[in-house]
Amino acid sequence: MTQDTTIAAIEKLVLQVLSHIEATDVFLVSVKIKPTNNIKVFLDADSGLSIEKCVKINRAMYKIIEENAWYPDGNFSLEVSSPGAEEPLKLLRQYKKNIGRKVEITLNDEVKEEGKLLEADEEKVVIEQTTGKNKKAVTLTKEIAFSDIKQTKIVIAF
Structure with a gap:
């Protein structure tokens, strides 16, 4: 998969997971993938994004990525967080x-x-x-x- 294809697949996965866990006020801000297969998913929420929600989303995504063998050697990391105060607004x-x-x-x-x-x-x-x-x-x-x-x-x- 190319970098753009992988990002598109991760974005689709995020939306799938959000609808599955009924996190209706949570929305995707951006996805970044470093060459080391470090996947960073930045989310936000209308009512604030708790660490518990991030952990739940991370676990659900990690499981699906592993089950579908997107990285057959298991060589990837996944971070789910809010963009942080220093990041510019995008949406x-x-x-x-x-x-x-x-x-x-x-x-x-x-x-x-x-x-x-x-x-x-x-x-x-x-x-x-x-x-x-x-x-x-x-x-x-x-x-x-x-x-x-x-x-x-x-x-x-x-």
């Missing part, structure tokens, strides 16, 4: 899940826009930006077309 569903959170959007021209994510639909996102402090604070909303976005990351506040 509209991720944007919708993160409404209300602070984001940093890098535009195609490398300009960065930061603000609170208010809305997301198929064409655009809307963020709220505040400039100034106290009585001089001004709050604006800004629409940004998805076609203008290079990447969006969640800003983690401590």
